[in-house]
Amino acid sequence: MKRILYFFPLNPVEKKGGSQTRALHLLKYFKARGMQVDFITKSVWGQYTPETVKAFEDSGLAEHIWVLDRKPVKGNPVKYFFTYKLWHILYERKLKLVPGSFPNHTTLNLRRQFDAILRRQQYDYIIISYAYWADFIRDNPLVGNAVTIIDTHDLLASQHQHDTGFDKGAALGDELRRLAQFNQVWAISPEETYFFSQFLKEKVKYIPMIMTAPAPVKETVEKDFDLIYVASDNPHNLRSAAWFFKEVYPLLPANTRICVIGVITAHVSKDYPNVTLIPFVDDLDAYYRRARVALCPMLTGTGVKVKVVEAMSHGLPVICSERGLDGLPDKTSNGCLSANDPQTFAANIQRVLSDKALYEQLSRQGQAYFQQHFSIESGYQKLDKAMGIDR
Template sequence: MSSHPVQKKRVLWINHFVPYPPKGGLLIRTHGLLDKVLDDHEVTLLCLVQPRLLAPYFESVEKGLSEAKEFFESRGARIQFFSMDNEKTKWHRLKTAGLSLITDNPYSVNWLHSAALKAAANELNYDSFDYIHVDTMGLLGNLGTTLPADKTVVNHHNAEHTMMERRAEKETQWAKKRYYAIEAKKIGRFDAQMMRHYRNHIVCSPEDKNALSKLVPGMNVDVVPNGVAFKHEVERTPQVGKLLFIGGLDWYPNHDAITYLLEAVCPLIKQHNIPIHIDIIGKNPATSIKNMASRYDFVTIHGYVDDINVFYRNAQAFLCPLRDGGGTKLKVLDAMNYGLPVIGSDIAFEGITVTHNESGYVVNSTETLFKTLCELVQTDKNTESIGQKGRQLVAEKYDSKTISERYSHLISEYN
């Protein structure tokens, strides 16, 4: 990072959701990146409104938008909200998914269509900005190649095409498998087309940088890690055998992970009578998950919980058996930040430099996951020491304050 004072820039920040409140993966990454940028620069925010992202946290969408506006204006930013044409009802989303089968663009681009945002963008004087941050590739379906490429940087929360490829590979239903495979190709084709015009990008992990570089070699790709606000003090009263998962259960990688846990791992826990209790927290759990969980008296589905501190405090470890998804998992960094050792797959730890049996437990099969759980409750396996090393890793590499400061300096030094 430069030791010189930050040079104030005029920043246009275009987002596919309202980055408030800082709860949940997408919200935490963007809110965290913005933190120091708001202090150091003159920021104009253009945000699409996704009602389903706001709904769990506010009594109404209008209340959420009002609080978000108040927050960002108190930080000196100008902010505007724009409706999404395909987010009005579930029927609109289903119609968009169907129409995406016969269009060149993928669903992720068609879904983010906003006539209001497109019209507003066409009226902007881009000469009045020094730096333009586009928070996801799909927004370029509205913006096309109209932005000045020399001062536009596209953020990637994950490498979308590789995430969709994974989903296609593991899907067992032929029709869905085919749909996801087609979507993966469309995403890759759209991203490659736009990357030939917009050559400056930021990603949250080296894995995502490698995936983008394979699409179009020669891109300018900076790794700006995901981060969480480091907690300098945490209270731990762990109970042996008390395990925790936190993550939105309407997000398919989380849904898949919990389904796998309930179908493959919980029967083994029950069969061998292992003294374990699993708390699963996350908004919008499917009926199928609730029904599967009801078979086990050692599993509790909580749904959305406003105050999760007591769960972090009392859990012995955090379970994250992801088999799908992309990007760096903020749920994992959150757990590490609270001092919980994380038991997770390679996918769970993507972008996080965890060392097995030192700062976390890397497990990639049902057998090794079950064995690790047994060792945890039978020997206590020095879990607190591993949790503390994970916390230290967050402090050193994944503190959102430090990451936001670095991004602010990147903007300041951008020419």
């Protein structure tokens, strides 16, 4: 039985964002292939209570779950300085942190805990999510003969390009340096696969978002909403939601029923008529079934937009901007209509809601596109190839 050490910085069973959806389905793949997973993460306020850890353990997706602390408990300031802070400063100097790059989150305390796990057990694969933590394996002899894999999730230099003091050349070089340490680099989109492979060649593997298609629903479900908009509150979504409600929403008929789901709702006014705000739902599928069209008004960001893929799987046409098409292997015949200006964006919404033939065409396109590119069958084939599994 192959053993995997898998680091992911969030709680995958919370399913609050696209990255957690990806992690959850990777864990399901490892289980389906009979692999044994030890899961490590970092402590995040509110995410790892005894109850959530127990729910994760009961899922059977990991044999061991370790929640690591970014820093040790401070306690006595003098003792903290001489037993940790001073050594952490020296550790960061050894890492040679690059000025102007995006953050490096591999603190000395995290590295010590990571190394302690490797001393207890050798692994066939070590998978790290995000280049923030790539230096877990930097100059690390405890890795042994494990195949090391970085699951990039995003081009982080692009994500941080608006940070104060950001240097794009330094950041891109640092990102490539971090990724080059690994035997494999998993990219979630064709665009990032192309970019990384220009420098890292055959190390780069295209591992798309993988999802389970929703079960067919025999009964007719009442369509309570014309539009559904699902989003977290990262900076890209904040800008996109503000643009939609300021520029597009006023152009729509007053009776257009919109359902907004996710923590983005904290940033949407409660005063908009016919707009329902739902911060969290246990069953997102049920709301997709109650909606007619999905929205993705992204203005910035990289990687595949998970909510677009989810909408496709449910046969919902997607009205999006050009950034909403990022991560899709083909930009046409995919169930989406895209536009960047508010007038055309609003017109696309009204076209799809009023034109039954167009609606059905986009619905069929989206479902077929999902099956071809993002289904379990398609994704597992790519993962099998990357991990050297013959089936």
